[in-house]
Amino acid sequence: MSPYFSLTIAFACSLLLLVIERTQAEKGRPWITPNLLTDACVGLIRLVIVSGLLSGFVLSTQWLIHSEIPFLQTGLIDGQPAWLQFIAYFVAVDLTFYVFHRVMHSTKPLWVFHAVHHSARRFNPMTNHRSHPLEEVLYLMSRAIPPAILGGSPPVIIAFLVIDHFWSILVHCDLKVNLGPLKYVFVTPQYHRIHHSIELQHFDKNFAGRLIIWDYLFGTMHSNFHEYPEIGIDGYPVVEESASPMKAMGYAIGHFLYPFRALWAHFAKPAKGHDFVRDEVKPPTEQLFALHANRS
Numbered sequence: 001m002s003p004y005f006s007l008t009i010a011f012a013c014s015l016l017l018l019v020i021e022r023t024q025a026e027k028g029r030p031w032i033t034p035n036l037l038t039d040a041c042v043g044l045i046r047l048v049i050v051s052g053l054l055s056g057f058v059l060s061t062q063w064l065i066h067s068e069i070p071f072l073q074t075g076l077i078d079g080q081p082a083w084l085q086f087i088a089y090f091v092a093v094d095l096t097f098y099v100f101h102r103v104m105h106s107t108k109p110l111w112v113f114h115a116v117h118h119s120a121r122r123f124n125p126m127t128n129h130r131s132h133p134l135e136e137v138l139y140l141m142s143r144a145i146p147p148a149i150l151g152g153s154p155p156v157i158i159a160f161l162v163i164d165h166f167w168s169i170l171v172h173c174d175l176k177v178n179l180g181p182l183k184y185v186f187v188t189p190q191y192h193r194i195h196h197s198i199e200l201q202h203f204d205k206n207f208a209g210r211l212i213i214w215d216y217l218f219g220t221m222h223s224n225f226h227e228y229p230e231i232g233i234d235g236y237p238v239v240e241e242s243a244s245p246m247k248a249m250g251y252a253i254g255h256f257l258y259p260f261r262a263l264w265a266h267f268a269k270p271a272k273g274h275d276f277v278r279d280e281v282k283p284p285t286e287q288l289f290a291l292h293a294n295r296s
């Protein structure tokens with residue numbers, strides 16, 4: 001499955017959700033905001049320039065499983081009904097995502113890449129595209145490895161990808177929506193908003209991407225489903241203030257460069273006291289440790 005194909009589906013889902021979100025929004029909200037334009041530009045960089053390089057990496061991982069690690073290619077769901085294959089992909093991809101997501105929050109060199117996604121100050125149907133191309137490798141792998149191991153049929157994989165992209169984009173919309181009783185099973189826009197919150201009590205909560213059971217099982221669930229906090233990262237250096245397409249592309253390039261500058265400053269020049277990963281941009285886990293240390 002080509003990453004280009006996957007990301008093109010994601011853009012199409014965003015456009016559909018943009019129409020839905022804006023028809024639900026309060027009167028007077030503009031269709032194009034600085035955040036939305038920058039997020040679309042970050043997505044374009046990811047799609048057009050860098051994903052091409054990453055395609056080979058993801059496809060070679062699938063090839064590796066097929067030809068070099070055949071015992072991993074279980075074919076467990078080959079010949080099973082389509083609905084069963086779909087559920088198997090859903091659960092396997094989601095658990096893989098949960099693990100990758102937690103690793104990104106607890107490892108500083110990975111967090112600076114994930115911080116690009118968390119830097120959004122307002123959700124919109126393009127926010128899901130605000131992820132660094134190198135972080136995208138992990139997401140593409142989380143969607144590519146389970147089908148390679150489990151087997152199944154391509155039409156079910158494509159159906160899964162379409163619905164999965166739609167859901168990932170939906171939970172990043174600026175919608176105060178909890179989906180009624182579905183909120184006890186699935187991640188909703190309000191549930192995921194807690195994960196992006198700037199409030200300390202929400203740090204390191206609600207990591208799940210699709211099913212909230214992983215947060216419940218691993219103790220990372222924030223059980224109040226009704227909050228609607230501010231989002232973003234205080235101190236993050238790229239701040240979007242203009243809806244001009246040229247400036248939006250400039251901000252997007254700033255996001256692309258941020259993790260490299262942060263890592264360079266942190267690892268190559270620590271003696272000079274440059275720490276581009278400022279306290280506010282440090283991983284939530286590290287901020288919590290620092291806070292407890294200051295209190296004790």
Ligand SMILES: [Zn+2]
Binds near residue numbers: 101105114118195
């Ligand atoms: Zn996160």
Ligand SMILES: [Zn+2]
Binds near residue numbers: 117172192196
């Ligand atoms: Zn998110």
